[in-house]
Amino acid sequence: MPDNGDLRGVESTPRQDTQVRVFAVPPREDAAPPDIVQGFLEALTSDDPHYETAKLYLTKAAASEWDPEASTTVLADGPATTADPAGGREDGTDYSFTLTGDRIALVDSQQSYAPAVGDYARQVHLTKDQKTGQWRIDGLPPGVVMGQSDFQRNYTSVNKYYFASNAAAESGTQPAAVADPVYVRRRVDPMTQMVNSLLAGPTTWLDPVVRSSFPSGTELAKGVTSLTTDDQNKLTVPLNAKAAQVGLTKCNEMAAQLLFTLRTLTPAVDRVELQASNRQLCVLNEESAETVAARGSAERPDYLYFLDGEHRLVRIAGGSKETSADPVPGPLGTGGRALRSVAVSRDESTAAGVGIDGKGLYIGSMVSDDPLGEPVVVSQGKTEDDRLTTPSWDTHGDLWVADRDPGHPRLLLFQNGEGEPIEVGTPGLDGRIDSLKVAADGVRIALVVEKGNRQSLLVGRIERDDKAGEQPVVTVREMRSATPKLSQITTMSWAGDSRLVVVGREQEGVQQMSYVQVDGSVPEVPAPDALTGVKEIAASEDERLPLVAYSEDGIVRMATGGQWQKVVKEGTSPVYPG
Structure with a gap:
């Protein structure tokens, strides 16, 4: 402790989270079979570029045949090892273990992640070298296997x-x-x-x-x-x-x-x-x-849009701290037609709105005062929940909407936001589309699909065949789950080039808000702060813009690193262009 001198302020040094690193250790002399297997599994979680140390646990033949890049199996915990009674005796010349665990995901040879479920059980066989007397692995599953924590670290x-x-x-x-x-x-x-x-x-x-x-x-x-x-x-x-x-x-x-x-x-x-x-x-x-090239995360919208207390389309400057909104130019901002949901084209020149009863879809200009006209499609659903979803625009000016009529459920596309709709094929879809959002790139679409009492967030690939005739054939294929753990999806929105923000709940769980990757993995970003009673969420692919929600407190927003703040009390259906 100093006993003289003046007092001076110093800047505190933030605590740094040290990155845990695992260094592969070669097998020790005369190691027993359990130690060989455990050492091999630990070597798989190291930063050894070509798994050279892990190969030291294998026989020469097994090392030459093993392809660690073939796949990575991710388990809830590290693989458990159980000695196989039928695999021989430890004092004999062969021995085997079974690796077990609960599968979470599989990363294939293309490094593509996919959620996986079910039990994992694979055998590892060891043999004793007759010359050296050392145990080595001569039979093992393809690729590598590790626990979730090791996967996230590596x-x-x-x-x-x-x-x-x-x-x-x-x-x-x-x-x-x-x-x-x-x-x-x-x-x-x-x-x-x-x-x-x-x-x-x-x-x-x-x-x-x-x-x-x-x-x-x-x-x-x-x-x-x-x-x-x-x-x-x-x-x-x-x-x-x-x-x-x-x-x-x-x-x-x-x-x-x-x-x-x-x-x-x-x-x-x-x-x-x-x-x-x-x-x-x-x-x-x-x-x-x-x-x-145009990249969604680099496209900064001019405005944030929502419906005011009179169900008119209004807007405030994107990224601003303003709380007063102005009606948009054109018929959807005059209040001539009350709306329940809206979508704004990515060039912010046209808007589409669903009427307050959910039956009709209207398309209007935001650069002229042309009258709104008749709805471009009308749902025959008997209740509001069985009618039209919130529409969505893709990057080429095409408008998407789903009709939830149980008697005639369909996914529709309006080319350039006009004309007769194209009915989009959805082979393999098991359930009814409850909501949708097209990605900025125009080749992927996020769908909330309802079957029974369960909802799933699926991401599908949009394929177009323009050679089939005057009207292209459009199909959404290979829909895969982005939130396998959630059983209820309240709302969702694209929040980056390959990321979505989702509000939902697990079975018998509470409502939560989180980010998910389109491949079903969890991104390395903190979840948004909790918000009570979220009904709708809006995010931009440009991650610099605030997250906006419609909750029991009205329209609220949260800038990156900030807290939720109220925009207006009377308002619904917040959207960014898209």
Whole structure:
């Protein structure tokens, strides 16, 4: 303790959460079979890049055949080991164990995550080497297996980006960038992992609706095993000869894919330079990449919209702290037709609203005073809950809505927000669509599907066939669950390129608000602060904008890192464009 001198204020140092790291340890001499199995399982959770230490627990033949990249099985807890009585005696020449646990997820060879349920039971067989007398594993399940906590410590979710190919975009418009989330090992050169994953192409689920600008067969140049940025935050990526003949436009798209991908992993990449055959192909910076392709998370809406106490469409500036709203220009803002729900086109020029009784869908301009006209579709449902859902606009100006009429449930699409609706196919859908929201990229759609007393949040892939005739055939395929644990979904909204915000509850649980990834995993971001009585939620793909909700307190909003604050008491149906 000092006994003289003046008093001076010092800044406190925030406590740093240390990252736990596991270092693989080779098998010790004369280790018993249980120790061999346990040591092998622990080595799987280490940061050993090529699992070289884990392979020391295997026989030479097993080590050459084992492919740790084939899959990663995630269990609720670490795998339990049970000696198999039929597998031999410890003092004999063979021995076996059964690995057991409760499955949570499976990450496949493309690094794609999928929730999984059910018991896990796989056998590990050991043999005693006749020459050395050491026990080694000669039979094991494919890939690697670990507990959930080890998976969260070892892996991180990153979006890689491709371009939408199934949307009817006009000639000359920007392609839409589509996020394809994958899991990579967070401390094993993740940058190089992501570049290799991007070059390998999209995951199987997304592949039918996206394209890559990298020519088929493009890989890193021979001998390039690691990529790092220079002191100017520029990443140089040498490619093989497959990319040597691309033009500047195509090269800029390739560089944009890389920049979008790597910026979700680290902010330390400002520019990308592509090379092939020892020459520069192109250089692209972050600002220029936004002019190459449209990305939902980079599109900042001008306004937040909602319905006021008189059921008129009103708006306030997006991201502002204003609490007074103004009616939108055009017929939906004059109050001539009372509305129960609305959606605003992504260019903020047109709005669609469902009448107060839920029967009719109306489309009106927000740049002119043209009269509203007759509804473009009318539901025959007997009750309000059996009529039209809240509509949603995609990035190409098409309008989506579902009719919940039990006698004729259907998903409808209005091309360019006009004309006769196209009935969208939903093969494999088991239940009735209760609500929907189209992603900014126009190739994915989130659906809340109700069957009996249970609701599920599904994400489907939008496929279009424009060659079938004058009217395209549109189908939503391979719908997969994003919230397998929730049995009731109150409301949901896209909140990023591959993320949704969901309000719902587990079986016999309480209402909760959380973020989920489209692949069903939980993102590494804190859940929003709790809010009582949430009825509707609105988020923008631009994560800088506030989260907005309609609750028992009216319209409220919460900026990033802030708390919920009231906007207006009388208001419903908050939405951002989309």
